[in-house]
Amino acid sequence: MIEVNRKGEVWVYAEQEEGVLREVVLELCGKAHELASQLGVPAGAVLIGSQVAALPQQLIAHGIDRVYVVQDPRLEHYQTTPYAQCVCEAITQHKPQIVMYGATPLGRDLAPRVASAMRAGMTADCTDLQIQDVTDPRSKEVHDKLLLQIRPAFGGNIIATIVNYDMWPQMATVREGVMPLREPDPARQGQVIPLTVSLTDDLFAIRLIEKHLQPRTVNLKGARVIVAGGGGVGSKANFQLIHELASAIGGAVGASRAAVDGGYISKDYQVGQTGTTVRPALYIAAGISGAVQHRAGMEESAKIIAINSDADAPIFSVAHYGIVGDLNKVIPTMIKALKERSVVE
C-alpha cells in the first residue's frame, strides 16, 4: 500500500484490446477529470500494451492530463501477471490517490491482483463515486475528501458505500455505462510519460493458444431509445411486436433475462446485472416485471415507460410513465399513434 497522499493524482486504467480503448475507459476519463478537479490534482491514465502510441491523445481529449505508457512487444495480448506488475510499478512510482478500472471481465481479473500485491483496498463494480469528508464511526477521526465508493451488493438488493481510510490508493472497478460519456475535446493538451518496468520472462507464464473475438453486433449502449420486452411477451413470435415498436420509434431492441431464457432473442440483447447497463434517453419496458437484476441495468435511463398488466409490478417503482394494461393491445396502439404522428408532421 502507499501512504495517504492527498496530492496524488486520480488515475484510470486504460484498458485496450487490439489497440482499441474500451468505451468504459472513456467514460472513466470524464469521471477522473471531474474528481481530479474537485481534489485540485491532475488526472492520469496508465496505458499498457505493445502498439498503443495512438491512444494517449484520445485519453487526453476525454479529460486526462498525464498518460503513463508501458510498451513492450511481449505485452501485445493481455495477461494478468505482467500487466499487474506494470500497474503496481506505476502506482509505486507515482503514488496516485485514486485508481479506477472498468468493471469488465479484464478489469475484474487485473484489479484484484494489483490490490493484493499492493495490499490496498479494492471496491468492486461501483455505480457511483463521490468525494466527501468522512468521519470514521469507530475512531471519530475525520478524513478529508475521501472517495465514497458506491456499489450494489447482495445480488442487487442493497447499495453499500465503501471507504478506504488509510490503505491507499483508493481503488475501484466501475461498471460500464454508468458514468456519462463526455464530448471529447481534440484540442486538449496533455503529457505522455513513458514508464520503464522491468519485466522478467518468468512473469509471462501463461501461453495464449487460440483467441476468438466475437464482435458485439448489438450496440445497446449507444442507443438513444430502447424498447425492451420481457417474459410477459409470451413467445418468440410475439416478440416481433417489440421489434415493430422499436422500428416505429427509431430505437434499439432490448430484453430481460426471462425473454432471453425463453429463446425470444439472443443474450446480446439482455439488459441488467448480467447483461448490458444502459442509460438511454428513453427506455420502454414491456412485459418486464422489474426484478432488481433488471433494474440495475436500466434505472438510470432518463425516461422510463413501463407497460405491464400487473399494477403492482416493481418496474413501476422506477417508471416515469406507467401503462397498466395488456401489451398486446397497448403496443399496437402505440405503433399506430407513432405512425400518425409521422404523417401529421
Added chain:
Amino acid sequence: MPYHSIVLVKQVPDTANVTAEAMKSDGTVNRAALPAIFNPEDLHALETALELRDRFGGTVTAVSMGPPKAADVLRSCLYRGANRAILLTDRRAAASDTLATSYILAQTVQAIGGADLVFAGRQAIDGDTAQVGPQCAEKLGIPQITYLEQLVDVRDRSVRVRRNTGSGWEIVEAPLPVLITVMETANRPRPEGARRVHRFKRARVEAEVAAEVKLALPDATDDEQAAETARRVEALRKQGLLIEQWDLDRIGADLDRCGLSGSPTKVFRIQAIVLTKEGYTEIPPTEEGIRRLVHELVLDHSIG
C-alpha cells in the same frame, strides 16, 4: 498422473430468491430470513475438480471460511465426492474484506501443503466482488486463469483452459500450480450421491459437536461438556467423519492481516433498496391516452 486440487467454497444467503417472507415491513430485505446455500458457481468449481480427479486420480480438498454453520457446504462437498474438508472458523476473521479473506484462504492452502490446482467460483452471490480468487492467486504467488468455461486438457505439469473473455473466448496454457475461477457455464454439477449422503451425514466440525453436547447435557458443568465433546470428536475422527476445524493460529496467520484490521475497505453505509411507489404518471391504456403520451415524448425530445 494424479493431481491434487483444493476447492474454495462459500456458504451464502440465497440472494437470488428474495421471497415475500424475507421482506421486512419497510420493504427491505431481512438477510437472516434468507436460506443459506452453496454459492452456485462454487458447485461448478467443485465439479471441475472432481472430474479432473475421476480422470487422472489424486484428491479433492474442500476449504471454506465461515461460521460453524458453513460446515453444511462442506458436508455437501463430501456427499458429492470430495476426499477431505476443512473449515476455517475464527471470530478474529470476522469482518474480513476480500483482501483479508484471500490472505486467510491462501494461508490455509499453504498450511494444507499447497495443491496442483486451486479452484474457486468466479463470484459469490452476496459480496458479489469476484475478487477473492485472483487475490488468493497473487498471495500464493501462482498464475491465475479466470472465467473457466472448459478444462481442455491437463498434461504433465501444465493445464489448458478455455476461458470466457467477455468479448469472445480464448484457450490458454498455464504451468502448475495455478488458480482457476469457474463460471456456471462450465459444467453440470453432479448431485449428492445417496450412498455418500448416508455415509457422511453425521460428519461434523468440533464446534457443531460442542453445540450438540450443550443441548444434550444442559445441566453438565463446562468441564463435563468439554470432556464429552472431546470424546465424541475422537469417535468421529476414528470413523473418518470429523470435518477438520482450523483457526487462525493453525494456519500461522498474521492477525494484523485478518478481520477488520487487515481490511482496507470499510462498509461505511448500507441502504436497502426499498421499492417506493414515488409517483409515476399513469397513462390510461386507451388510444387517446397513448396518443397524448407519444405527443409528450415528441415535445420533450425523448423521441425524434
